[in-house]
Amino acid sequence: MAREKYIKMLLMACASLSFLAILLIFLFIFQESLPAITRIGIPNLFSAAWNPDKGQYGMLAFLIGTLLSTLGGLLIGAPLGIGTAVFLDQVAPSRMANVIRRGVELLAGIPSVVIGWFGLIILVPFIARITGSAGYGIAAASVVLAVMVLPTITALGAETLRSLPPELKEASVAMGATRWQTIRKVLLPAGKEGILVAVVLGMGRAIGETMAVQMVVGNSSQLTLNPFQPTGTLTSNLVTNMGEAVGNFRAALFAQALVLLILSMILIVSIRFITRKKEA
Amino acid sequence: MDARKADRIATAVFWAIGIIALGILAFIVIEIFARGLITAVKPSFFAGKPQALKEGGGVGPMVVSTIYLVVLTMLISFPISVGAAIYLAEFAREGRFTRFIRFCLDSLGTVPSIVFAIFGMTLFLFYLNWRTCLLAGAITMALLNLPVFLRSAEEALRQVPLTYREASMSLGADRWTTVKKIVLPTAMPGIITGTILPLGRIMGESAVVIFTVGVFVRAIPLSPFDPAAPLAGYIWYVQSEAVVPDYRTIVNGGAAILLILLFLINFGTRRLSAYYSKKKSLGG
Structure with a gap:
């Protein structure tokens, strides 16, 4: 027709x-x-020299800032997220699991400016007090990012565990394995790919997160490996400078956006790779 | 270590992790309300005129901007996302083309929002010579939301039993009539619950807003081509400029308003979804 x-x-x-x-x-x-x-x-x-007034547009400091804060966010957020996923799928009583599921959904909806604001008025002063630094930097950004990747990793991780065939668990328990042995030796290995995909997608969220990071990272252009020193990330640098930049400066910022775009494409291709390997 | 002891320790650790995750959320929610609720419920704040330099400004036009942007984005996003979902779930045959579309959707889903923001700015402000406005933000945001929205809509469509379609088509209905009269109404509650995530994202998105919609307005925006200042972007702007002396009050109050809106979205969509399931079971 x-x-x-x-x-x-x-x-x-x-x-x-x-x-x-x-x-x-x-x-x-x-x-x-x-x-x-x-x-x-x-x-x-890609050099380390960033000084737009002098025509130097090296993004290395920001690239390292992005990678370090993402790594830090995942180091805290991934175990917490996977643990929460296992907890709500295997350990928690069903009412508790529902509360956590709703709670994680809600956490995903809290605007990143709001999380960044709390990072700024609570976390940064706290870090400043215990380390004697200014409080801004990769450490603060990592904690904020951990909170932001938590919902992604928990939701996808729990979905993976839920979709595993129930026979796996039944067989393991029937053999006399304890719950922890079942989780560690049967369920987590069986859901390995799905959990890895959850972490990679969390990573994508962390690399791209802009506002919350911009508020706590300190927005300096210095290249540093010290987590308590102010630095910048690709996203924070974009949002701070894009408004006013013209000419070469603006083009250099677009080049940083291109790098972000390429980083996220690499993640997508690696997810394809992970899931294809499982199917084969 | 014997297995039982290890199991008990592991159980305790998982409980601790679950409680930490819940604790983080509780901490944020309590902090937001403790710091901002009193400000947020004052009519002079949530409906008041903003101040550029003096203290005592409200966020009336910003709240309107947020709601306007959410509605406008959904008007664009809903037909496109649901349409694409219908295509993938009902019409397309799985093959090279659908695999390619899914790859594009996955890619679009991981593009950082700041890149969407810069793309929107380039397209609308530089190439089309618009000024910052609600429509530019809404179109950008509709693209940003396409992958998430489409996935939940497609899932809702796929949950409709195949027998419904077979019954309809055996009575002589064509595919589109079947979709329109049988599949879509049955999937509607699921599609509506699937809007929670996109709605929350539109409401809370600030990067796109800053570059395409605007960060400060005095007047309430009327036309989609008017500049506006949705609350999430305005909060960022106020704390980043820190010009008005009471910017902390404004950010705390604004955060509380955003959280209230988020609760309303969650509550409202669930109610609407329940209403649709009831209507369907009554045969309406």
């Missing part, structure tokens, strides 16, 4: 919008960062 054909085409167009969107995002960001690649050059863009 002709009508059905048109409707099918219209619906297909809706689905194809995802392709159009990702294509346009890539094209625009790439085109706007092209001047930076040709005029500043890729080696300079």
Whole structure:
């Protein structure tokens, strides 16, 4: 029927919008960062020297800031998230599990500016007091990110555990294994891929998180491995400077957005790799 | 160590982890309300005019901006996301094309919101020469929400039993009529619960808002082409500029309003979803 054909085409167009969107995002960001690649050059863009007033646009400090804060956030957030997922799927009584499930959903909805604000007025002064530093930096950013990746990892982790065949657990318990032995030797290994995907998606959230990190990381451009020193991340640098930047400065910022985009694509490809290996 | 002892220790550790996770949430919620609830419920605050330099400003236009942006984004996002979900769940045959679409959706889902923000700014402000406005933000946000919204809608559609479709088509209905009259109404409660996450994200998103919608307005925005200042972006702006002397009060009050809106979204969508399931079971 002709009508059905048109409707099918219209619906297909809706689905194809995802392709159009990702294509346009890539094209625009790439085109706007092209001047930076040709005029500043890729080696300079990845150098440690960042001083826009003098025409130096190296993003190394921000790249390291992004990687360190993501790593820190996952070191705290991943065990907590996986643990919570196991707790609500295996250990908690059903009413408690429901409370946690609702709670985690709610936590996912709390705006990142609000979490950043509490980082700023509670966490930063706390870190400042115990370390004698200014309180801003990777340590503060990591804690904030841990809170933000927790809902992602918990929700996806619990979903993985729930979708495991019940026979696995039954067989293990029937053999006389305790709950902990079942979790450690049977359930976690069986759900390995799904849990890994949950952590990688949490990582994506951490790399891209902007506002909360910008509020606690200190927004300096110094390259540092000290978690208690103010530094910056790719996202925080973008949001701080994009408004005013022109010319080469703006192009260099677009190049940083391109790096963020490439980092998130690497994550997606690695997730494909993880899930494909399981199917094979 | 014997297995029973290890099991008891592990159980205690998992309880501790669960309580920590819940504790983090409780801490944040309690802190937000303790610091901001009194400010948030004052009419001079939630409906008041903002101040650029003096203290005592309200966030009336910002609250309106947030609600306006949420509604506008959903008007764009709902038909597109549900339409795409219908295509994937009901019309498309699994193959190279659908695999490709899913790859694009996954990719879109991991693009950081700041990149969406910069993309929206480039497209609307630089290429189309718009000024910052609600519509620019709403379109950007609709793209940002597409993967999440689509996935939950598709899941809701797939939960409709196959026999419903078979029964409808055996009576001579074509595919689209079946979708419209049988599948969509049955999946509606699930689709509506699936809006909780996107609604919360639109309400709380600040990066996109800062670059495409605006961070400060005095007047209540009327047209979709008006600049606006949704609350989440305004909160960030106020604390980052720190010009008004009472900016802490404004941020605390604003955070409390956002949390109240989040509760309303959760409560409202669940009620609406329950209403639809009841209506369906009555045959309406």
